[in-house]
Amino acid sequence: MTPLHAVPGDAPQPSRSGSLTQVRVEAPGKVNLFLSAGAPGADGYHPLTTVFQAVRLIETVTARRQAADLHGTITLTLTEPDPSVPTDATNLAVRAAALLAEATGVNDGVDLLLRKRVPVAGGMAGGSADAAATLVACNTLWGTGLSQAELVGLAAELGADVPFPLRGATAVGHGRGDRLTPLIARGTYHWVFATAAQGLSTPAVFRRFDEIAPAPAAPVDVPAALTTALRDGDTAALAACLHNDLQAAVLDLRPQLTEVIELAESAGALRAIVSGAGPTIAALAPDPAVAVRVANALNASDLVAGALRADAPVAGARMVG
Template sequence: MSRLRAVPGGQSAPQPARAGSMVKVRVEAPGKVNLFLSAGAPGADGYHLLTTVFQAVRLIETVTARRQAADLRGTITLGLEEPDPAVPTDATNLAVRAAARLAEETGVTDGVDLLLRKRVPVAGGMAGGSADAAATLVACNALWGTGLSQAQLLVLAAQLGADVPFPLLGATAVGHGRGDRLTPLMARGTYHWVFATSAQGLSTPAVFQRFDALAQDSAAPAAPADVPAELTGALRDGDPRALAACLHNDLQEAAISLRPQLADIIALAEASGALRAMVSGSGPTIAALAPDPATAMRVANALTASGLVTGALRADAPVAGARMVG
């Protein structure tokens, strides 16, 4: 368990800090799948401009925030419900950084004890760490009584990372810029996903580096593509078959070139009944869209039995963004 002393006195606190009356707050936030991801060339800051469509899936991260004991007042501590050596518990964890950033912005000095229950695959391209950060912002905002609006929390979320704002919003949304400028998107119906996980993650920077190397040989456009009208129409109609035809990920070729076995997983998922399978975000998780729950179960069973994957998780979508529970 780590300790990080909160820094008081943010430069532009939106309002004076208030003492909250709660002792414990529990918040859930969803993982995501990218239905569409188009990347342009990197800018001067090294970041790629993106156009992406996020959908929040029912793989839920849970953050429980508790008031610190008197002898730890003013510190931020973090623990895991299920210890995982791949998840840091020090100041590098995005949830710890989220609490520290909120404390800095609002002048809070109380500190907090965070407990994470993780259900999103770690380093799987599904923004589990970003969901932790989003949930922490909501939880600490309530625990400390700082009263920031969702719009204000979204600003802080974008400062923490490009994927952090979306778990706050949830449902389905288009992301522009680095993916952090969000516009909600109408989506009817329920979509049934299977996520094939790998024991070893893929580094997002490494995938983008390979994407850039491949783009040099293919005259890739400098700007990302717009979201196809066919995709937004499929979502409005609640038509999974039409949506499957529009799924796209510019990073898939790069991820597969780094991990060729991903192509075999995609082929097996589609042969088992998935309407379409693709790399989720920067990978290595494979997202397979099924037409119904029964087919999703069949695809998951086939993937599990194949020995190609560590696990196969079923989840429906879209779901709400970060919210207090209990």
Template sequence: MSLVYDAHRRVHVRAPGKLNLFFEVGDAGDDGYHEVASLYQAVSLYEDVWATHGDDFTIGVSGDVDVSTVPLDGRNLAVRAAQLVTRAADWDGGIHLDIHKGVPVAGGMGGGSADAAAALVAVNELIGAGLSSAELQELGAQLGADVPFALLGGTAVGTGRGDELAPALARGRFDWVLVRSDGGLSTPDVYRELDRLRAEADITPDRAAPAVDPAVLRALRSGDAADLGAAIRNDLELAATTLMPSLSGVLAAGIREGALGALVSGSGPTVALLAQDDEAGRSLAARLGDAGLHAVHVHGPVPGARLV
């Protein structure tokens, strides 16, 4: 491995946000973590990360979304990703990251994880660390369950804590309308609320080990948007809508306006609405926008973190 230092070099990497088209949550284990079965799809809403050499590990953040709550220190996943790469390469210099966010913050779409994935790829390239895709995946798994998928992109089944990935075949393109909320939801808070609801109402998981519904996988393989819309589901949706009741109205509005399916993505609060095709997606986004909602049309699947 021959490490590289070029004070004038700037590496740009783009990574996608994700939707959880299916999310089944098992009971919490003794360590407090839940086993899950997730079906991820990377969509065309992106995070852009630029890496340059620096004296220390520093970060600057801008965005098309509210970035006021994004940490600008070692708590930021992208900074931690940069540190992991430099340690793995035995590099003792610093890294500066500039991030431009297009994915809602704390929106259930893995924006922070996409930042981390982009930083892994960017710093690996910047310093010539020579880490393989598999090695970057291993580093990403240390940062969170969504980071390995942001590296992989496309469509994939995630099991365990969501980071044990297996690619899933998705034929053609799927069009989504995303409706973001002004506020965010904390993932740990949503899981705690799910545990509370299950304890009070005895809403127990269907299976001891979570698994993705075969109907979702069949719909993806066939490319049939209507079948997919009928099969998508998220166990965290009840908890998310309990914590943020306005989400129930957004879900209902999406179906009323012709969406084939609707769900809260991940821990929320972003709502994902499935449209029949590109034209239907654009039309749905426009109607919801006219109704005062923050709606954007995207499509998937798209590739994971890539050099630009």
């Protein structure tokens, strides 16, 4: 990759770090309000039309200047160790830092401290939020000066879900979900997320999706009723429009999630659906009091690992402190 701010053939740029010793950035998880998938193309990827909404389940990345003996390396530490989250070069946050360094010709390393709040492998793009936060944090710590548009371009190289946490709020995604157009969303939406003890592989879900029934060549467009509901801040109307093409595949792989959906709705949720590629179930409540009741009912059952409440929409990746 040619550095974004270098002429081809130039030597790698020296450190451009300023006086900052650390930068802390928050980025949100997401829920898919609508997801339509077409048949896979020659590259094996399914074209998507999806509506993302950023929720107040926040991943925090602190990018810290390294000790002299570690200069030039990228390390990652979790504030709460989790064996299901790798801390080596396969972690999306580490890959984000490495990509930014390569793209800008920076030879500095960084020590990343990661606090996770989005369920792991739950269809809510927690890893993508980590990558988005890392791009913003390292861009500031290293003084590379990339614009948000340039960061979005790098984010798309890391994965289809990574551009959205950079922007946040509510947006429709096309292509692999990475081509974003903002949507107007008035009001506040109250969500309850029922988490599972074991995650689901997104490729496995798409394989099952392909096996269940042939998909149309192209995904369907976002219904006008959904965009109108968002524009009007009408939670009940939005609930009626929630849709996920992958839900049948997820429920086929995890039939017990049907009971989670039924319990959430019987406790007062307007609607409950699979979030993204699952296995998290997203339940939309009409108000905070009902959201508490739904979360309590789910937590009192033996059907879920836990239930988290979060409002939406919220802003994308931003520096804090």
